[in-house]
Amino acid sequence: MSALTDVVSVLARALTDRPDEVRVVESQHKGTTLVELYLAPGELGKVIGKQGRTAAALRTLAATAGEKEGKTVTLEFRDTPYKG
Amino acid sequence: MPDTTQPIVDFLVQFTAALGIKATVGVEQTANGPRLNIAGEEAELLVRHRGEPLKALQHVVDMAYGRSLPDDQRVFVDALEYRKGKDVELTQMAKLIAEKVKQSGVDQQLGPLNPYERRLVHIAVAEVPGVTTESIGDAFSKTVHISLRK
Numbered sequence: 075m076s077a078l079t080d081v082v083s084v085l086a087r088a089l090t091d092r093p094d095e096v097r098v099v100e101s102q103h104k105g106t107t108l109v110e111l112y113l114a115p116g117e118l119g120k121v122i123g124k125q126g127r128t129a130a131a132l133r134t135l136a137a138t139a140g141e142k143e144g145k146t147v148t149l150e151f152r153d154t155p156y157k158g
Numbered sequence: 159m160p161d162t163t164q165p166i167v168d169f170l171v172q173f174t175a176a177l178g179i180k181a182t183v184g185v186e187q188t189a190n191g192p193r194l195n196i197a198g199e200e201a202e203l204l205v206r207h208r209g210e211p212l213k214a215l216q217h218v219v220d221m222a223y224g225r226s227l228p229d230d231q232r233v234f235v236d237a238l239e240y241r242k243g244k245d246v247e248l249t250q251m252a253k254l255i256a257e258k259v260k261q262s263g264v265d266q267q268l269g270p271l272n273p274y275e276r277r278l279v280h281i282a283v284a285e286v287p288g289v290t291t292e293s294i295g296d297a298f299s300k301t302v303h304i305s306l307r308k
Contacts, residue, residue, distance in 0.1 A: 080176035088169050088222040120221075125298070128221055131214035138203060138211040139177055 076100060078147065081139040082109055085132055090117045097156040107145040109136060112156040121151055163192045166223045166233055170194060173215070179203060191231030195239055204237040209244070212237050245278055252282040252304075256289045259304050267294075269301035276302055 079098040087093035095114035100107060111132075113121065122129045133149050140147035167183050174181040174196060181198035196204065204211045216235045223233060236242055248271075255266045268279055276293055279302045283291045290307040293300040 077176060077178040080178075081173065084169070084172050084176045085218055089218065123217075123221060127217060127298075131217040134210055134214035135218070138206075138214075141206075142178065142203060 077143055078107065078109060078136065078139045078145060082111055082132070082136055082149065085135060086111055086113065086121060089120045089128065090114065091120070092117055099156065103148075105146065107140060107147050109147055109149045110152055111149065112152045112154070115153050115155075118151060118153040162223075162226050162228075163187070163194075165226070166192070166194065166219060169219070169222070170196060170235070174198075174201070177203070191227060191233055193234040193236065193242075195242075196235075196237040201237045205240040209240055212240060248275060248278055249282045252279040252302075253286060256283045256286040256304055259306060260286060260289050263306055265303060265305040267301050267303050270295070270297075270299035271302060272299050276300060279304075 079100050083096055083098045086096045086098070090096060090113055092114040095112075095117075097112040099110045099112070101110075102108075111121065120128070121132060123131075129151065133147075136147045136149045163185060167185060170183045174183070179198065179200035181196050181201045184195040184197055186193040186195070204215065212235065216233075219233050219235050227233065234241070252268060255268060258264075259266050269276070271279065280291050280293075283289055283304055288307050290305060292303045292305075294303050295301055
């Protein structure tokens with residue numbers, strides 16, 4: 075696990091009521107790092123928040139973690155079960 | 159330490175560990191709630207970009223733990239006392255502007271400010287007699303209008 079996935083995972087676990095179902099997957103795409111955050115169905119609202127404010131906060135902190143590792147980060151939220 | 163504070167401290171310790179920075183979390187209990195300060199040289203990462211990461215962390219803490227505290231309390235998350243310094247600065251600025259309004263009679267505006275910052279301004283200006291404040295705007299950030307009390 076990289077610092078990036080660790081950070082996203084710690085934040086998401088604090089926000090959701092179902093922390094055991096949090097999965098974070100990192101992949102590389104043309105110079106940017108894609109981080110996919112998988113949550114239990116129905117938990118998406120907790121990480122998005124009113125006016126997407128929580129989602130914006132998570133993207134800021136993911137960027138901070140990426141900054142430390144020299145990565146440009148895109149964070150996406152998924153409420154489908156993680157397959158793979 | 160009240161048992162509502164410990165989970166938040168644990169969360170911040172986990173967060174800094176995940177980020178891979180060497181840091182300690184200091185706790186100070188105030189009447190308005192716990193003030194948590196992340197200390198350590200590498201905590202500088204959180205105050206870059208005008209403290210945006212710190213603001214984001216405050217929001218996540220509010221969302222995750224805000225409800226676990228008594229109604230009149232709020233968690234305050236800081237790093238290297240960055241926000242504490244900013245708060246002192248903003249409070250002084252607000253008082254200075256209020257004095258100016260009082261002397262000149264000309265209205266002044268401060269902002270845009272977020273709700274927390276506006277609260278500080280309202281409280282600071284309330285200490286200056288004869289001057290009143292009002293928040294103007296309908297977005298998350300609003301401007302505080304400072305004028306003579308009619």
